[in-house]
Amino acid sequence: MCTGKCSRCIGITLFPLAACAIVSNILLYFPNGQVLQLSEITDLVWFFHGILGAGILVILPAFMMLGAGGAGCCANRCGVSGYLCMLLSVVLAVLGFAGGAYCAVISSLGLIGGPLCDTGDGEYLYPFRNDTLEDNYLFNQTTWSICKEPENIILWNIILFSILLAIGVIEAILCFIQVISGLTGFICGTCMRKRK
Numbered sequence: 001m002c003t004g005k006c007s008r009c010i011g012i013t014l015f016p017l018a019a020c021a022i023v024s025n026i027l028l029y030f031p032n033g034q035v036l037q038l039s040e041i042t043d044l045v046w047f048f049h050g051i052l053g054a055g056i057l058v059i060l061p062a063f064m065m066l067g068a069g070g071a072g073c074c075a076n077r078c079g080v081s082g083y084l085c086m087l088l089s090v091v092l093a094v095l096g097f098a099g100g101a102y103c104a105v106i107s108s109l110g111l112i113g114g115p116l117c118d119t120g121d122g123e124y125l126y127p128f129r130n131d132t133l134e135d136n137y138l139f140n141q142t143t144w145s146i147c148k149e150p151e152n153i154i155l156w157n158i159i160l161f162s163i164l165l166a167i168g169v170i171e172a173i174l175c176f177i178q179v180i181s182g183l184t185g186f187i188c189g190t191c192m193r194k195r196k
Contacts, residue, residue, distance in 0.1 A: 006181045007089060010174045011065030014096070017174075018058045021103060021167045024160050025050025031115070031150040031157070040124050040150075042116045042157065049106035050164045057099025058171050061092035065178060083186060090182035096175035103168030110161040111138065115154055117147035 028045040030036075047053075067085075114128030114137050127146050128137040137143045137154065144154045 007065040011062045014062035021050040021054035044110040049103040053099040054103035058096045061096035086186040093178035100171030107165035115157040118149035120148045
């Protein structure tokens, strides 16, 4: 089993996912392309779940995974350096898993709670925060008209938080696969000799 090739594939996949997460999180600060006051931006956006969680915390292990697969396979690296390579890969993959999971949890909360919006009286509030699951705005588009400003804020939040949720889940799964792959390489050994 070649754990390095698996690492390289996962690392290559994580880079565009992390970039999309960072861009999606930044777009949440500008609903419908508008620049708002800081107090008018949905509070869960300030948790930086796309920038920090699914972005930076996933880019770090992605670099390590590319390095682990850089020589074709970590199995070609015998001795202490091969073991350290796999161990560091596992530690960073756990960090990436935590970042992806963090992004997925915050995005789920953002979807459930709904956006901060002006309901017509000039005051920004969360009109959907106390809804039950049956009455949730996600399943009842007729309630979307309650938000007057910013325009299309509900659709904006649903799309971007959904993208971040999907990215977070995919990244967490990929990093978990890398944890298993790295542990396999660490426990079973990184030095495999070719049979003649």
